[in-house]
Amino acid sequence: MYLPLPTPQEMAAWDKRSMDDFDLRPELLMENASREAFSQIKHRFADLAGRSALLFAGPGNNGGDAFALARHLWISGVKVMTLHSKRLKEYDGASGYHLSVLRKLEVPYAHLSEYNFDFIRDVDIIVDGLLGTGFTGELRQDYVDWIKSINKMGEKAYVISLDIPSGIDGITGEPSPVAVRADDTVAFEEAKLGLMQPEAREYVGCLSIKKIGIPQSIKHDSPPEHYVLDVDILDRLVIPRRTMHKGEGGHVLVLGGSQALSGAAVLTCLGALRAGAGLVTLACPADLARQIRCGWPEIMTIPLGEGFDWRREMFSQLKDELPRFDSVVVGPGMGRDDDTRAFFCDYLENVHQRTLFDADALYFLAGDDSLMQRISRSSEVILTPHPGEMARFFHVSAAQINQERSRFVREFSEKYNVNLVLKGASTLISGVDRHFYISPFATSNLAVGGSGDVLAGIIGSLMAQSLSTLDAASLGVYWHGLAGKDLENTYPFRGNLAREIADILPGVLARYKGKKVGDRVFFFC
Ligand SMILES: NC(=O)C1=CN([C@@H]2O[C@H](COP(=O)(O)OP(=O)(O)OC[C@H]3O[C@@H](n4cnc5c(N)ncnc54)[C@H](OP(=O)(O)O)[C@@H]3O)[C@@H](O)[C@H]2O)[C@@H](O)CC1
Ligand SMILES: Nc1ncnc2c1ncn2[C@@H]1O[C@H](COP(=O)(O)OP(=O)(O)O)[C@@H](O)[C@H]1O
Numbered sequence: 001m002y003l004p005l006p007t008p009q010e011m012a013a014w015d016k017r018s019m020d021d022f023d024l025r026p027e028l029l030m031e032n033a034s035r036e037a038f039s040q041i042k043h044r045f046a047d048l049a050g051r052s053a054l055l056f057a058g059p060g061n062n063g064g065d066a067f068a069l070a071r072h073l074w075i076s077g078v079k080v081m082t083l084h085s086k087r088l089k090e091y092d093g094a095s096g097y098h099l100s101v102l103r104k105l106e107v108p109y110a111h112l113s114e115y116n117f118d119f120i121r122d123v124d125i126i127v128d129g130l131l132g133t134g135f136t137g138e139l140r141q142d143y144v145d146w147i148k149s150i151n152k153m154g155e156k157a158y159v160i161s162l163d164i165p166s167g168i169d170g171i172t173g174e175p176s177p178v179a180v181r182a183d184d185t186v187a188f189e190e191a192k193l194g195l196m197q198p199e200a201r202e203y204v205g206c207l208s209i210k211k212i213g214i215p216q217s218i219k220h221d222s223p224p225e226h227y228v229l230d231v232d233i234l235d236r237l238v239i240p241r242r243t244m245h246k247g248e249g250g251h252v253l254v255l256g257g258s259q260a261l262s263g264a265a266v267l268t269c270l271g272a273l274r275a276g277a278g279l280v281t282l283a284c285p286a287d288l289a290r291q292i293r294c295g296w297p298e299i300m301t302i303p304l305g306e307g308f309d310w311r312r313e314m315f316s317q318l319k320d321e322l323p324r325f326d327s328v329v330v331g332p333g334m335g336r337d338d339d340t341r342a343f344f345c346d347y348l349e350n351v352h353q354r355t356l357f358d359a360d361a362l363y364f365l366a367g368d369d370s371l372m373q374r375i376s377r378s379s380e381v382i383l384t385p386h387p388g389e390m391a392r393f394f395h396v397s398a399a400q401i402n403q404e405r406s407r408f409v410r411e412f413s414e415k416y417n418v419n420l421v422l423k424g425a426s427t428l429i430s431g432v433d434r435h436f437y438i439s440p441f442a443t444s445n446l447a448v449g450g451s452g453d454v455l456a457g458i459i460g461s462l463m464a465q466s467l468s469t470l471d472a473a474s475l476g477v478y479w480h481g482l483a484g485k486d487l488e489n490t491y492p493f494r495g496n497l498a499r500e501i502a503d504i505l506p507g508v509l510a511r512y513k514g515k516k517v518g519d520r521v522f523f524f525c
């Protein structure tokens with residue numbers, strides 16, 4: 001459901017406790033790690049005997065993993081060359097141990113700085129064991145050159161990165177300034193946070209997570225701050241009873257739409273209906289409601305006042321009706337003028353406890369901290385900004401938000417203590433439980449106008465179906481991402497409509513719910 005995403009520091013603490021409290025020797029963990037990488041290579045190459053492999057072993061334990069792996073490949077008949085970054089006598093600890101076994105087996109090795117890559121013609125397998133979670137800062141120049149050589153050879157050869165592609169920052173996922181482009185990355189024990197950041201996507205290749213024997217209790221006692229959403233989050237949706245009635249599917253109220261932007265509110269309603277809400281009602285200015293009713297018979301309407309514009313007085317018409325709804329989505333296509341703002345302020349005075357704030361509602365909230373104070377510390381509300389909307393809360397640019405997504409989300413959560421979804425590739429969710437949940441999906445098929453409106457409807461629908469707000473957000477973001485990913489098959493060059501994201505939701509659920517994905521992070525390759 002939620003797979004741990006430790007930072008390098010959190011991972012190092014788990015490693016240390018394995019040794020200190022359980023006497024698990026690092027040589028053993030390294031052996032387990034190398035065996036897992038070995039089985040991944042065997043998965044790619046049916047017959048290993050006679051193949052050639054070039055292993056890059058860095059100065060730390062990541063290099064030790066490469067030494068242990070070199071032994072497995074050698075024993076399987078692979079022509080192995082191990083390239084080490086520091087002098088042999090400088091290796092100690094677990095890496096030194098695995099190196100010594102390798103030397104006894106007389107596996108060929110050479111010092112990286114003395115090795116001439118010009119002589120390499122064809123190599124089948126390249127193992128990247130240069131740098132793992134101990135990498136910090138900017139790569140030194142010799143590493144930049146080695147990584148560039150790996151990537152050059154990798155145009156033809158298969159490249160596997162141990163734990164993390166060398167050069168990728170374990171927290172931000174950024175190449176610093178270059179990084180290995182792997183076909184496969186085998187993350188040991190858990191995927192590290194950086195691997196799930198959008199910046200790392202083009203380097204990681206197919207990511208698998210392989211256990212190496214860290215005791216469960218250690219992870220339980222010191223849980224990480226971040227998690228990635230996993231496919232079994234879909235199991236939160238139970239198969240509906242055959243005898244259910246529509247009221248049991250939840251009733252969502254959408255407050256949105258304006259003359260210029262009626263489509264946004266309709267898309268939110270469609271998202272809610274396709275995500276299984278039994279009833280969806282759109283409340284909007286009367287003339288708009290009349291138009292929408294003609295085109296969308298499934299959407300019920302509450303026509304407010306007269307004309308096409310929002311007015312403060314319209315709220316009195318709605319106030320007494322609010323309790324009959326199971327959730328409210330406010331903001332899509334609502335507009336930003338003063339009268340609309342006045343209506344919104346009145347809504348905030350009487351806010352439904354299960355409210356999702358999106359689009360123009362976020363615009364109003366970001367512009368006036370006193371409005372935010374009215375909903376802060378409400379554990380069942382949720383805000384779903386895209387980076388541009390988030391930027392308004394912090395008076396920075398969207399680019400600045402994207403550079404430090406986790407930091408801004410953390411600051412926001414600490415200040416207001418509400419649930420938050422920061423949209424975009426690798427959407428980030430923070431719950432009032434103070435944990436962070438990252439979506440595994442980056443797909444351009446979701447980058448289309450109206451896609452966020454659909455997401456608001458999905459989450460609103462799940463909130464109405466009695467899921468906790470955090471589960472509704474996590475499941476909604478995953479389901480929406482899965483739909484986008486699925487659309488890649490039909491529309492590899494994009495061109496899908498936002499409406500189609502909503503329309504395929506039930507089919508996507510039927511196809512992927514309960515699907516076993518083993519230890520691979522679904523859809524990452
Ligand atoms: N611990 C365990 O039990 C297990 C750990 N495991 C494995 O160990 C990995 C973590 O190992 P680790 O901590 O030794 O770090 P790792 O990334 O190999 O090397 C760090 C060294 O890199 C260097 N360096 C740093 N920054 C640099 C830069 N900017 N530019 C250039 N060089 C730079 C610096 O060395 P320096 O040359 O400066 O002495 C530093 O000392 C982990 O990812 C997993 O694969 C598994 O075997 C399972 C058991
Ligand atoms: N490259 C991408 N990868 C994954 N999801 C994306 C990507 N681009 C956009 N999305 C998702 O699509 C939706 C876009 O929402 P938003 O920007 O609010 O659009 P709109 O206002 O037009 O509805 C969000 O859920 C966002 O996370």
Ligand SMILES: [K+]
Binds near residue numbers: 062132164
């Ligand atoms: K590596």
